Amino acid sequence: xxxxxxxxxxxxxxxxxxxRDENVVVxxxxxxxxxxxxxxxxxxxxxxxxxxxxxxxxxxxxxVGMGIGASMLGLRPVIELMFWSFAYVAFDQIVNNAGxxxxxxxxxxxxxxxxxxxxxxxxxxxxTHSHTPENLLANMPGLKxxxxxxxxxxxxxxxxxxxxxxxxxxxxxxxxxxxKWEVPDSEYLxxxxxxxxxxxxxxxxxxxxxxxxxxxxxxxxxxEAEHDISVEVVDLRSIRPLDEEAxxxxxxxxxxxxxxxxxxxxxxxxxxxxxxxxxxxxxxxDAPIARVSAIDxxxxxxxxxxxxxxxxPQRVIEKVLNLA
Amino acid sequence: METLLQSPGQARPTINDKLTKExxxxxxxxxxxxxxxxxxxxxYYNLGRMGGFLxxxxxxxxxxxxxxxxxxPDDHLIxxxxxxxxxxxxxxxxxxxxxxxxxxxxxxxxxxxxSMHLFAPDKRYWGGHGIVGGQTPLGAGIxxxxxxxxxxxxxxxxxGDGAINQGVFHESLNLASLFSLPVVYIIExxxxxxxxxxxxSSAYKTCLAERAEAYNMAWDVFLGEDLYxxxxxxxxxxxxxxxxxxxxxxxxxTYRYYGHSVADANAKKYRTAEEIEEYKNNHDPLxxxxxxxxxxxxxxxxxxxxxxxxSKEEANAAVKFAEESPFPKEGDITADxxxxxxxxxxxxxxxxxxxxx
Numbered sequence: 078x079x080x081x082x083x084x085x086x087x088x089x090x091x092x093x094x095x096x097r098d099e100n101v102v103v104x105x106x107x108x109x110x111x112x113x114x115x116x117x118x119x120x121x122x123x124x125x126x127x128x129x130x131x132x133x134x135x136x137x138x139x140x141v142g143m144g145i146g147a148s149m150l151g152l153r154p155v156i157e158l159m160f161w162s163f164a165y166v167a168f169d170q171i172v173n174n175a176g177x178x179x180x181x182x183x184x185x186x187x188x189x190x191x192x193x194x195x196x197x198x199x200x201x202x203x204x205t206h207s208h209t210p211e212n213l214l215a216n217m218p219g220l221k222x223x224x225x226x227x228x229x230x231x232x233x234x235x236x237x238x239x240x241x242x243x244x245x246x247x248x249x250x251x252x253x254x255x256x257k258w259e260v261p262d263s264e265y266l267x268x269x270x271x272x273x274x275x276x277x278x279x280x281x282x283x284x285x286x287x288x289x290x291x292x293x294x295x296x297x298x299x300x301e302a303e304h305d306i307s308v309e310v311v312d313l314r315s316i317r318p319l320d321e322e323a324x325x326x327x328x329x330x331x332x333x334x335x336x337x338x339x340x341x342x343x344x345x346x347x348x349x350x351x352x353x354x355x356x357x358x359x360x361x362x363d364a365p366i367a368r369v370s371a372i373d374x375x376x377x378x379x380x381x382x383x384x385x386x387x388x389x390p391q392r393v394i395e396k397v398l399n400l401a
Numbered sequence: 402m403e404t405l406l407q408s409p410g411q412a413r414p415t416i417n418d419k420l421t422k423e424x425x426x427x428x429x430x431x432x433x434x435x436x437x438x439x440x441x442x443x444x445y446y447n448l449g450r451m452g453g454f455l456x457x458x459x460x461x462x463x464x465x466x467x468x469x470x471x472x473x474p475d476d477h478l479i480x481x482x483x484x485x486x487x488x489x490x491x492x493x494x495x496x497x498x499x500x501x502x503x504x505x506x507x508x509x510x511x512x513x514x515x516s517m518h519l520f521a522p523d524k525r526y527w528g529g530h531g532i533v534g535g536q537t538p539l540g541a542g543i544x545x546x547x548x549x550x551x552x553x554x555x556x557x558x559x560x561g562d563g564a565i566n567q568g569v570f571h572e573s574l575n576l577a578s579l580f581s582l583p584v585v586y587i588i589e590x591x592x593x594x595x596x597x598x599x600x601x602s603s604a605y606k607t608c609l610a611e612r613a614e615a616y617n618m619a620w621d622v623f624l625g626e627d628l629y630x631x632x633x634x635x636x637x638x639x640x641x642x643x644x645x646x647x648x649x650x651x652x653x654x655t656y657r658y659y660g661h662s663v664a665d666a667n668a669k670k671y672r673t674a675e676e677i678e679e680y681k682n683n684h685d686p687l688x689x690x691x692x693x694x695x696x697x698x699x700x701x702x703x704x705x706x707x708x709x710x711x712s713k714e715e716a717n718a719a720v721k722f723a724e725e726s727p728f729p730k731e732g733d734i735t736a737d738x739x740x741x742x743x744x745x746x747x748x749x750x751x752x753x754x755x756x757x758x
Contacts, residue, residue, distance in 0.1 A: 270752020
């Protein structure tokens with residue numbers, strides 16, 4: 078299988094879906110002639126032209142809203158946000174229009190839009206550019222939230238998200254854009270709401286999404302090698318819908334859970350997962366559930382210290398070793 | 402403002418020449434139907450039969466009825482929360498709208514939207530939006546989709562004068578002009594953004610629509626009390642959208658008789674009773690159009706009285722329908738959230754969508 082980057086995987090997904098469905102149109106800042114601020118859309122404008130790749134002014138509220146309006150008439154806009162942090166100026170459009178129009182119309186309307194872009198810290202760009210809003214948006218019934226950790230997942234999940242008939246918030250990671258994974262040339266789709274056990278193990282379950290999955294995989298290797306602890310890593314892949322069964326099955330097997338995320342702890346995704354486990358698998362637990370999150374403050378700029386703000390393998394290992 | 406009663410304005414050929422007698426009667430009837438629908442809804446709101454807000458359109462009827470009457474099968478519209486008039490003008494029925502206000506399962510949105518959120522996509526009416534200015538990029542998006550699909554239609558996107566200071570409206574004007582979108586933005590300028598008058602809320606030189614100049618967009622401003630005038634001036638913008646694929650910003654100056662909403666505690670404090678009476682006596686769109694049709698000998702006074710009575714009866718029948726209709730069931734709360742779940746697709750069955758404990 079060819080090794081391709083997370084970025085190339087996303088681009089291939091967009092390319093294939095543009096070719097497959099005439100209603101797919103990619104809209105955003107610098108997506109066309111500039112080839113994408115993070116080069117995800119590189120070459121697509123040259124191939125598909127102005128109709129399918131649309132450069133916008135810096136005007137998130139308007140172009141997100143425009144995409145939502147167009148989707149109500151059956152287009153399938155893929156809106157690129159240069160950073161998910163910029164979604165906050167378009168919050169009304171995302172929450173009230175994409176998220177609530179179907180409900181308030183009693184199901185008469187649907188909004189088949191994808192809003193995608195990077196949502197991560199760790200790149201020394203300060204608090205305004207480092208938000209991870211998966212927990213905020215998953216809190217809004219009507220929206221779906223997807224956070225792929227690998228190139229393989231990014232491609233399969235993006236294609237599925239474009240074909241989905243509900244609004245999908247698709248959160249990538251600039252630190253992963255250049256990382257490579259094996260991705261088949263042949264077409265495949267990955268359903269939303271289906272977690273993936275990225276590593277099997279018997280003693281403890283690490284439950285994570287996005288880049289935190291990779292942190293967990295590194296921690297798992299070290300725990301196995303240095304402490305003889307067999308670690309299972311469950312990658313949620315999609316936050317809403319959520320694969321509750323995969324989480325519960327893993328915890329029922331290992332009897333210990335550590336929930337890991339790059340999100341902040343308060344009302345984070347990990348809080349929801351923790352609540353789920355205690356409610357539905359309490360009797361299976363041999364230890365309290367532990368959580369590892371970003372340190373609870375706005376993202377710090379200082380490069381070496383920001384590395385410490387996000388979960389790293391060492392913090393995960395410490396939590397696992399401290400489990401009763 | 403000067404009343405248009407003294408200015409017949411029918412010398413030159415206009416879009417209104419095409420109206421048949423039946424068309425004219427229907428236009429007047431629709432204005433009466435809106436007026437009576439709302440007066441009846443107000444009565445039952447005050448009796449505690451409905452919740453939330455009720456933003457009444459009374460006084461503005463010629464705008465919705467006049468503009469909607471120009472639309473063809475490829476044209477669409479979207480508005481804000483003062484949406485009853487547009488709903489009835491596009492042909493939504495009184496029972497489905499009244500039942501929605503009553504929060505009943507038979508309402509157009511199954512009791513899930515309420516007064517501010519009436520929708521009829523089958524009639525190309527995309528709501529009914531509660532956040533001031535929030536619908537303005539959606540209007541651009543509908544126009545975008547029409548252009549993308551190479552459909553020679555347009556989208557009318559209504560907003561109030563209070564919405565023109567929202568950033569997203571300016572962003573939408575910029576996109577509409579930049580992308581040459583077939584959208585007609587219609588500011589229904591009733592003089593007040595809730596309890597704050599135009600002069601206290603908006604900086605402008607001569608009018609609000611003039612702001613379009615900054616976006617290199619065509620604009621027009623006119624009174625909204627005369628239905629013929631509304632049709633004629635709006636038609637120019639609609640034709641510009643359909644034929645040239647260019648946007649327009651219209652400001653239609655009008656007036657509302659009631660407060661911002663029925664829950665507006667200061668409704669009688671920020672303007673005088675005389676001001677309201679003056680509009681009712683000299684600028685009421687129903688009275689003016691009725692007078693025109695009398696002059697044109699399209700209708701008699703008795704026939705107009707009959708239209709009014711029938712509208713009132715229709716509204717009362719709608720109340721009866723609403724009162725006799727069931728409320729949604731608790732189990733309905735989580736329906737109509739996700740298309741994939743509602744349609745029980747494979748995607749809709751994969752994973753957990755709702756997290757009730």
